[in-house]
């Protein structure tokens with residue numbers, strides 16, 4: 001079987017690359033011939049969230065998978081909220097790889113807090129990471145794409161950035177903001193032959209969604225009451241989510257969303273900009289915007 005090469009000779013930067021959607025996309029990019037720079041904090045971001053932190057070993061594993069596919073890899077441990085650190089990383093990519101063609105600004109976090117019980121940090125950690133972190137990524141790396149004479153930027157939003165989320169106001173607000181950021185960037189960067197689009201994932205099978213707090217939220221949305229027993233709640237969440245999903249899929253495999261990012265990063269998408277692309281197992285049918 002011959003290898004595909006939709007991204008042959010391209011250099012891609014991916015944030016949130018240690019695992020989940022970031023890792024699946026890193027491997028999909030590598031399988032299409034792109035060198036990959038994977039950036040991740042590899043540490044706890046929000047101790048209030050039930051999501052376990054990614055580790056340096058997770059990022060190394062993404063690198064191992066990229067190198068196994070053939071292309072070059074560089075792993076960078078950095079926090080997207082730290083703009084100077086991102087600018088240093090961008091300089092390093094220019095020095096070591098000669099530039100950059102694709103930016104997938106994907107790092108993000110999620111936690112659930114009812115508005116009436118929300119503490120200041122519940123709001124600010126999510127907004128700082130998901131909105132400011134994504135804008136920082138764009139601001140730090142877009143100048144390299146301009147120097148290169150064009151390229152592709154993809155930002156990760158969410159269906160929860162297209163409708164309200166029970167006990168998830170900060171997350172919904174942050175992911176809705178990503179759409180505004182994407183559309184504004186598409187207007188500004190088009191003259192540099194840079195396209196900017198958003199990925200809208202449905203519920204994806206990653207550490208972000210596979211924990212007690214997230215199962216409880218899914219059960220509450222379906223009108224039920226969580227038991228607090230992990231296995232029981234996982235099963236109840238699976239049943240409720242499967243029933244709700246038009247394609248009957250409770251959690252979508254991240255490998256089934258990565259091809260959308262490959263398309264948006266490819267030459268084939270040269271006339272796609274300012275658009276939101278959803279892979280939701282059919283849940284998009286419930287969204288009017």
Ligand SMILES: NC(=O)c1ccc[n+]([C@@H]2O[C@H](COP(=O)([O-])OP(=O)(O)OC[C@H]3O[C@@H](n4cnc5c(N)ncnc54)[C@H](O)[C@@H]3O)[C@@H](O)[C@H]2O)c1
Nearest residue numbers: 016018020021041054079080107108158201203204206208
């Ligand atoms: N999993 C889903 O159902 C789903 C649905 C819609 C949108 N999303 C979005 O997709 C993106 C990836 O999520 P995932 O499901 O792969 O989750 P994940 O937790 O598996 O991966 C997210 C990665 O981002 C990294 N990260 C978080 N904050 C960071 C920061 N400040 N600096 C650098 N790295 C940071 C984490 O360390 C982690 O490795 C996120 O933006 C998330 O909001 C996920």
